[in-house]
Amino acid sequence: MVQFFSSLSITSTGFFVFALIIFGIYYLVPKKAQNLVLLLASYVFCVTWAWDFAAVLIGFSVVNYFFALKISAAIDKSRLRWLWVGIVLNVGVLLFYKYFDQTQYFLFKALFRLGLIPAQMELRILQPIGISFYVLQAISYLVDVHRRQIPANRNLLEVSLYLSYFPKLMAGPIERAQNFFDQLHANRVVDNQQVTDSLLRIFVGLCRKILIADTIAQLLPSGLFANPLVFSFSDLIFWWFVSGIMIYNDFAGYTGIARGISGLFGIQLSPNFEQPFFSTGFLDFWNRWHMSLSNWLRDYVYLPVSRAMLRRNPSGRYLPNLIIPPLVTMIVSGIWHGATLHFILWGFMNGLLQAWERVDKAFRKSAPPPVSRWAVVGTILVLLLINAPFRLDIPQTFAFWTGIFRWGPFQTFTAASTLKPLFAVALSFYLDWKHLATRDELGLLRLPKRTQIFLLAAGMFLLFLATRQQIAAPFIYQEF
């Protein structure tokens, strides 16, 4: 029983039983107590991973609650001072939990040499789940209060729930305080339509995670990332593309389930993806991929840097104004994923591509040509190529780049070995295409009834089989 509810992953049976129990309690208690139920459920969810994760989250929420009040109450420069103290504290907590484990050896060695500690020590500190995500939400809340875009919330329960709400705790979406608080204050009524929409989101999310992402994860050749040069160029291209689809569906699947579960409580979470594999350019891609993070970076990094640059030189064609903001934004994005060289390289290259597009747009004399299919293909190919350091360290990245340009014999392309990944890729594109064609993320509900029944039955059948045959892989974004 304890094992059933331990380290609840969003696709585990334990999680769905947990959500069902909370669903029951939530609608049994008076409306006034519903937010409290959600907060307690979020802490219980956290405790299924570790007691100290919940303790960190509670402490973190209280501290940010007070910082927001302080910022709100302060006047003139002290507002900014409180904001910066709050930001530094949040970032400090994040850095401590993310990197203490890797740096403690050197830290304790230095302290030992200085005679400050009697012997070399080693502490076991685990990174609390979702910390990278709720730190960003806390920072955005403090900045919004500082900008007077929202008032500081005097209800500790609401601030705590904003930071710890369990459907989005592990990997977002990164919500804005205003949007979330408005929903907490509103009369949340869940009717048939909302239940149907939410269940469909959960179902599609499960299909994306289990049928697409986990299926590919099981079939990826071992050593593809660790030792790319062992593989032929054709293998590398094929599996790299397939692994891109895997990462997308892993995260989109998670987001779909999180939004579906949340919808059952009447809280609408923001979408994170909008068919990124149909992007027509690099800027377009980042408006479609991990949108809640992209929007956060735009509002709290890109725009402030851009404004600061424009204050120095207001020309829209001044090159540093076009290059530096996207470059800084994407490097920050890289560091948020992990403060290692390969993530910084990844951010730098994505920033360069965005800067290039901005420069091209600024200096283009004629109207841009109509978007062609080749633009979509070209965008994805270039992005897949430069996103290598997202999964590989620097030597592996260069080995990968060498490998894909090393012409040689085709390997492993047999019907059997490619059938399942190709099915997974086709399903991913079908789901995106349906969304695109109907301009509705729940476009499947517009299909004829018989088709809906067929797709639902086929999906349930395949999900049942897949959960029997393969081990659920952990969410990739959970590790950030």
Place this chain on the structure above:
Amino acid sequence: MKTLRITLPIGRTFFQAALSLLVFCAALELFAQTPVSKFLFPRVSYGSSHPHFEIQLSRLRDRYAKEGKIDCIFIGNSQVLYGIDPSIVEQVYQEKTGRSIRCQNFGLGGLTPLTSGPLSKMLIRNFHPSLIVFETGVLDYSPSSMEGTDESIMSSPWMKYQLGDFSLDGWLYENSYAFRMVAGIDRTLKYIEESNTHIEWNGHAELSGQTSTSIEDQVKFFETALNTLEITDRQVGGLESLLSLNSSEVQVVIIETPTHPTFYQIKRRVRNLYPTFESMLISKTSQAGADLWLTRAEIEFPVEEWHDLAHLNEEGAANFSRQIGYFLSNVYMPRQSNNP
């Protein structure tokens, strides 16, 4: 004011889909039981990741269903798979005793004594043999022996189910033809390399001629196992668990795996450890009242009868199987009462 405003009917599409799915599953189950499905999808799966386990189980199930009786099952690692031809054993046994027996090879690459006990329990429970022959060699008791292989068999839901650990998967693998068939299709797509080993209807696979890999390279392959060779309590415990199955209903026989002379020539460690291994086998089998055949003292296989350092080729297998037939004719009497 109520915040959940659900009105009936709700979820009709879902229930219709669930109903359609049930009808489809029932139809699939019926289809899976027909000869057509067996022809179209010959491969079924029991959910293990072991490359030979599932094929061997299918072969044994098919034969048991067809002939209704299996007297003797040979278990062990790939040296059993390639080294014992049950047809020759049956033939020699009949020539010597005038009684016919049915033997099946259940050799699984990498199997160690650790898994031989639970595996035999499962075989006895399902196929009611009156004789289990376990072939084992000194290398099986090394700490670096292939415990990952054991894990791949023991972690299979079907195997766990057989040993009393109930799970939905185990139940489905046991009771649903369709589930095994669909799992088999999935397995075929995943493990295409499995088709490299052709296992006959009686569980035996042949290796012809001799490998082109040099002796030196083959020795390198065994380097770790040979350098760390010892007789571990864990593996001896596995052997004891198997021997505990020896009873008036089921006879357990231990046969020592033939060893390529090179091992003894090049590795002093093997030479030194052999007497300990031999006395351990003698002691354990005599405690359990089981029969033991130490082959090293009696048979020497010429180099031409070896495919590689570890496996006999078809000639060696025929020779060894004949010897086993003679040996069994002296120690084993088939029983009638074991089969249901």
